[in-house]
Amino acid sequence: MNGLPGFLRRLEGPQTIGRGPAFWIIFAIVLAIACAYPLFSDGYTVGNTVYFFVWVFIALSLCLIWGYGGSLSFGQTAFFGIAGYSYGILTLNFGAAYGFTLVALVLAVVIAALFALLLGYFMFFGRIAGVFLGIVTLAVTLMLERFMAQTAGPEWRVGVARLNGFNGMSAMSPLTIPWPGGDIVLFADIGLYYFVLGLLVLVYLGLRILMNSSFGNVIVAIRENPERAEMLGYDVRKYQLITFVIGAGLAGLSGVLYTVWGQYITPSSMGMTAAALPLIWVAVGGRSDLTSTVIGTLVVLAAFQALTIYGSQYALVFMGVLLVLTVLIAPNGLVLGAMNLLSRLVVHRGKGGV
Amino acid sequence: MDIATLAFSALYQFGDAFAFLVLSACGLAVIFGMMGVINLAHGEFIMCGAYVTASTAHVGLPLPLAILSGAIVAALVGALVELVVIRHLYDRPLDTIVATWGLSLIATQGTLIMVGSTMAGVGTPFGSFQVGAYSYSIYRLVLFASALGVLGGLYALFNWTRFGVLARATIQVPHMAAALGVDTRLIYSLTFACGAGLAGLAGGLYAPTMTLVPTMGATFIMEAFVTVVIGGADVFLGTAPAGAVLAVVKSGLTSWQGQLFGQIGLLVAVIIVVRILPKGISGFLLRERT
Numbered sequence: 001m002n003g004l005p006g007f008l009r010r011l012e013g014p015q016t017i018g019r020g021p022a023f024w025i026i027f028a029i030v031l032a033i034a035c036a037y038p039l040f041s042d043g044y045t046v047g048n049t050v051y052f053f054v055w056v057f058i059a060l061s062l063c064l065i066w067g068y069g070g071s072l073s074f075g076q077t078a079f080f081g082i083a084g085y086s087y088g089i090l091t092l093n094f095g096a097a098y099g100f101t102l103v104a105l106v107l108a109v110v111i112a113a114l115f116a117l118l119l120g121y122f123m124f125f126g127r128i129a130g131v132f133l134g135i136v137t138l139a140v141t142l143m144l145e146r147f148m149a150q151t152a153g154p155e156w157r158v159g160v161a162r163l164n165g166f167n168g169m170s171a172m173s174p175l176t177i178p179w180p181g182g183d184i185v186l187f188a189d190i191g192l193y194y195f196v197l198g199l200l201v202l203v204y205l206g207l208r209i210l211m212n213s214s215f216g217n218v219i220v221a222i223r224e225n226p227e228r229a230e231m232l233g234y235d236v237r238k239y240q241l242i243t244f245v246i247g248a249g250l251a252g253l254s255g256v257l258y259t260v261w262g263q264y265i266t267p268s269s270m271g272m273t274a275a276a277l278p279l280i281w282v283a284v285g286g287r288s289d290l291t292s293t294v295i296g297t298l299v300v301l302a303a304f305q306a307l308t309i310y311g312s313q314y315a316l317v318f319m320g321v322l323l324v325l326t327v328l329i330a331p332n333g334l335v336l337g338a339m340n341l342l343s344r345l346v347v348h349r350g351k352g353g354v
Numbered sequence: 355m356d357i358a359t360l361a362f363s364a365l366y367q368f369g370d371a372f373a374f375l376v377l378s379a380c381g382l383a384v385i386f387g388m389m390g391v392i393n394l395a396h397g398e399f400i401m402c403g404a405y406v407t408a409s410t411a412h413v414g415l416p417l418p419l420a421i422l423s424g425a426i427v428a429a430l431v432g433a434l435v436e437l438v439v440i441r442h443l444y445d446r447p448l449d450t451i452v453a454t455w456g457l458s459l460i461a462t463q464g465t466l467i468m469v470g471s472t473m474a475g476v477g478t479p480f481g482s483f484q485v486g487a488y489s490y491s492i493y494r495l496v497l498f499a500s501a502l503g504v505l506g507g508l509y510a511l512f513n514w515t516r517f518g519v520l521a522r523a524t525i526q527v528p529h530m531a532a533a534l535g536v537d538t539r540l541i542y543s544l545t546f547a548c549g550a551g552l553a554g555l556a557g558g559l560y561a562p563t564m565t566l567v568p569t570m571g572a573t574f575i576m577e578a579f580v581t582v583v584i585g586g587a588d589v590f591l592g593t594a595p596a597g598a599v600l601a602v603v604k605s606g607l608t609s610w611q612g613q614l615f616g617q618i619g620l621l622v623a624v625i626i627v628v629r630i631l632p633k634g635i636s637g638f639l640l641r642e643r644t
Contacts, residue, residue, distance in 0.1 A: 072448050119625070126629035131392040134451050135579045136628060138394075142576045143621045150614055272572055276459055283452055316463040323456030327449045328442055 011205060013212030015068070015220055017289045017339055034197055043189040047261075050189075052301050053196045054257040059281045059297040060207060060290065061250035067287030068211060069243045070223030072130075074275050075119065075137030076251040078144050081270035083112040083252030084259040085148070088169040092161035099178040105256050112252030113245050120244040124237045141275055148267035168266030175260050196257060203250065207290055210246075219243055273316065277304075280323045286336020296335040362485050367609055370494050371616075372601035373501040376593060377559060378574040379581035380504055381552030383593040386582055388525050388545045390447055391440065394454040396553055396578060397571020398461035403428040403554025404561040404570065405469065411476045417562070420476075424558035425551045432550020436543050444542070458571070465568040473566040493562065500559055504552065505594055511548075512589075521545060576617070580624045586634020595635050599623075 012019040018027070038046045058076055065073045086108035094100050123136060152165025163169065175195065177184040184191065210216055222229045222236050230236050259265045268274060285296015300322075307315035330337050382396045393399075407424035411417055435457060443450045480492035512518035523531040524541045532538045556574065564570065581600060585592030603623050608616030631638045 070448075072451060122625045122629045128628050131386075131390070131447055131451060132583055132628070134448070135392060135583055136624065139576050139579050139583075139621055139624065142572065143617060146617060147614065272462075272569075273459070276455055279452060279455065311467075313463045313467045317460050317467070320456040320459035320463065323459070324439060324453050327453040327456070328439065331446065331449060 008209075010209040010212040012208070015211040015216050016208050017291050017336070017343070031201065035194075038190045038193055046193050047189045048305075050193050050196050050261055052298055053193075053200050054254055054261055055278070055281070055301060056200060056294055056297050057203065057254035057257065058251045058278045059285070059293050060203060061247040061254070062278050062282045063287055063290060063293040064207065064211075064250065065243055065247040066282065067289070067293070068216065068219050068223065069240060069247075071240060071244070072134040073137045073244070073247070074134055074141055074279075075116070076247070076278055077270045077275040078137070078141040079112040079116055079248040079251040080255035080258070080274075081144060081148070081265065081267070082115055082255070083108040084255035084265040084269065085163070085169065086111045087256045087259050088172040088265055089158045089161045091172045092169070093158070095173065099176065101173055101175045101260075102177065105175065105253075105260075108256045109249050109252040112255065113249040116245045116248030117241070120241045120248075124240045124244065127237070138275070141270055142272070145267045145270040148270065166267060168264055168268075170264035172259060172263055174263065192261065199253070199257075203253075204290060204294065211290065215239070215242075276323075277319070280319050282333075283323060284326050284334055286333025286339075288332065289336050289339075292333055292336035292339060296333060299335070359485055359488070363488060364605070364609070366490055366494070367605040368601050369498040371605040371608070372597050373494070373497040374560075375577050375581045375600050375604070376501040376597040377497070377504065377556040378553075378578040379585070379593055379597065380508065380589060381549040381554075381556065382578045383582050383585060383589045384508070384552060385546055385549035387587045387589050387592070388521060388549075389444070389542055390587075391444070391450045391546075392447070392454070393546075393549065394451055394575075395435070395458040395461060396454075397573075397575040398458045399428045399432060399550045399553035399571075400557035400560075400574050401461070401465065401568065401571040402431055403557030404564075404566055405465070405473060405557075406554070407558035407561040408473055408476050408566055411561075412474065417476065417479060421555065421558035421561070424561070425555035428554020428557065429547045429551030432553075433543055433547040435550070436546040440546060441539070441542070462568050462571070469568070471567065475564070475566050476562045478562045497559055497563075501597075504555070505590070508589055517541075517544065577620065580620050582634075583624050584627050584634055586631075586636035586638075588636035588640070591639045592634055592636030595639075599635075 012023075037049070041049075058080055061079075062073065062076050065071055065076075087104050090104040090107060091101055094104070119137075119140060123133060128136065148163065149166050151163035152167070154162065156163040156165075161169065174185055175192065211219075218229065218234050218239055221232075222234070222239055226236050229239075255265070255269075258269070281297040281300045282293050284300050285294070286292030300319075304315050304319060307318055326334060378400065381399065382393060385391055385393050385396075403421075403424035405424075406427045407417075407420045410423045411420040415423065439453055439457065440450060443453060478491060478493050480496065482489045482491050484490075512522060520531070520536050521541050521544075523534075524536060524538050528538050531541075560574075564573070577600075581593060581596050584600065585594075585596030600620055600623060603619045604616040607619040627634070
């Protein structure tokens with residue numbers, strides 16, 4: 001890894017698990033399997049996998065804010081919803097011609113990030129932290145849900161887009177990539193799969209670089225001890241606000257992709273239950289590491305879907321129990337714990353062999 | 355005459371909002387103020403109180419006793435939860451939030467599975483009275499009186515009883531209290547049970563006025579959180595004034611633009627107050643005093 005340009009060397013470092021050729025070989029194999037996977041599967045299953053991938057972005061955003069930054073935010077679903085609704089309003093009004101859906105995707109993410117900037121300014125510059133941050137973000141999320149739920153009347157419209165209260169918005173255009181000789185429309189199967197997979201790999205690697213850069217180290221330093229970080233000359237508020245905004249952007253990306261995937265969005269995607277689920281994935285996976293978060297999210301989602309066959313109430317009770325047990329028994333997360341154990345075993349064996 | 359009825363109407367709405375905010379928040383505030391723990395399952399303790407109240411009232415218990423039983427059951431459940439979960443997490447406040455959220459999820463969905471999506475309610479007692487052109491529910495006045503009663507009772511509990519003295523000693527310097535022979539674990543357990551019981555009481559008191567559904571806790575928690583955030587860690591110097599200020603905001607905006615704007619007003623108020631007074635009203639008052 002010595003010949004790489006500077007910022008690529010940040011792909012591995014103290015803040016992320018996984019280093020050396022062994023890790024990257026496994027990474028390449030997993031990526032190759034992910035790329036080849038649609039060839040051996042049917043459209044429905046591929047669409048379902050896209051659904052799983054969509055949620056990974058919001059999990060990563062929570063991992064960034066909560067796991068690395070140390071501020072517990074319940075607002076991720078609010079940003080998710082804001083971006084989803086923004087995408088719907090934009091595309092219903094302006095259509096999908098000339099690749100506008102891609103512009104709408106970016107605009108929706110920016111809108112969510114701007115909202116986070118406003119909210120985050122009041123919170124971080126008011127220097128609230130810890131539990132209060134959680135409560136305020138939760139109150140914002142619940143308020144947004146209540147607001148969207150009462151927009152059923154015809155007077156709630158933006159341009160031609162009706163907000164539709166509890167029924168939610170639907171029938172927005174799927175992502176369309178302008179292409180010579182006919183646009184490529186990404187419906188919720190193979191086309192969208194490769195698009196989302198590509199984004200996911202980019203975001204994952206990008207976050208690895210970010211977290212191992214000096215910015216990431218400062219964020220972790222603030223998590224460990226805000227006073228010390230401040231004494232060392234860092235403006236804690238600014239760093240926290242930037243992390244919050246980046247996280248909100250990622251949550252927004254998740255919201256847009258969700259809206260694109262199902263071509264609908266409802267207020268219940270911002271409710272209590274919806275806000276609880278990302279927390280469970282991240283807590284169970286291991287909130288202070290990106291790789292554990294991704295693996296944990298995919299595993300818990302798959303388990304949840306398998307359990308839903310027996311009724312979603314039972315599945316949610318199981319999720320609640322899983323969350324409480326994780327917090328009590330393995331506070332760092334199950335996947336992260338397992339990976340640490342594994343790497344310790346490998347190192348031990350290596351030493352024994354030599 | 356007209357001004358008098360208008361004034362009464364405004365006062366009535368203020369009292370109603372005040373009672374709702376204080377009753378839904380004081381259980382949360384006691385737990386937060388004493389232990390620094392935010393109990394996200396607060397709404398589910400309220401739901402528990404309301405459900406027990408309704409079931410015992412259906413069996414034939416008179417309403418006041420039914421409400422009391424709701425509060426007691428919620429307190430017992432609270433003691434159990436403290437013993438099994440919260441006790442192990444005192445040094446990790448953020449994890450307490452997460453764990454209590456898990457509990458809230460379990461309680462909501464568990465109730466949905468076991469009791470069903472709705473439960474037969476209790477009729478609102480006492481009927482109504484007429485002032486000017488409008489009629490008002492007498493029960494709402496009872497709720498207002500109960501809110502004042504709960505505040506008074508808490509004041510008496512924390513200032514005039516042995517438990518109150520030990521509890522306040524435990525908040526101030528836990529290790530010193532323990533060194534002097536106070537069983538701080540027991541104090542924490544009792545405090546948590548007390549907070550849960552107050553939540554149950556709020557649920558019982560509001561059970562006759564609303565539909566009983568497993569997600570009813572969510573109706574209360576936003577108001578409860580907002581009141582506690584604005585109030586800060588002290589129940590008397592925080593929750594009560596915060597309740598009064600927010601009640602003015604909420605009742606004013608509600609009668610002007612409808613219920614939704616009342617709630618949005620609360621949210622805007624909390625975000626602005628957080629920026630100006632990060633430690634809430636009680637933090638501000640206590641700083642002025644010292």
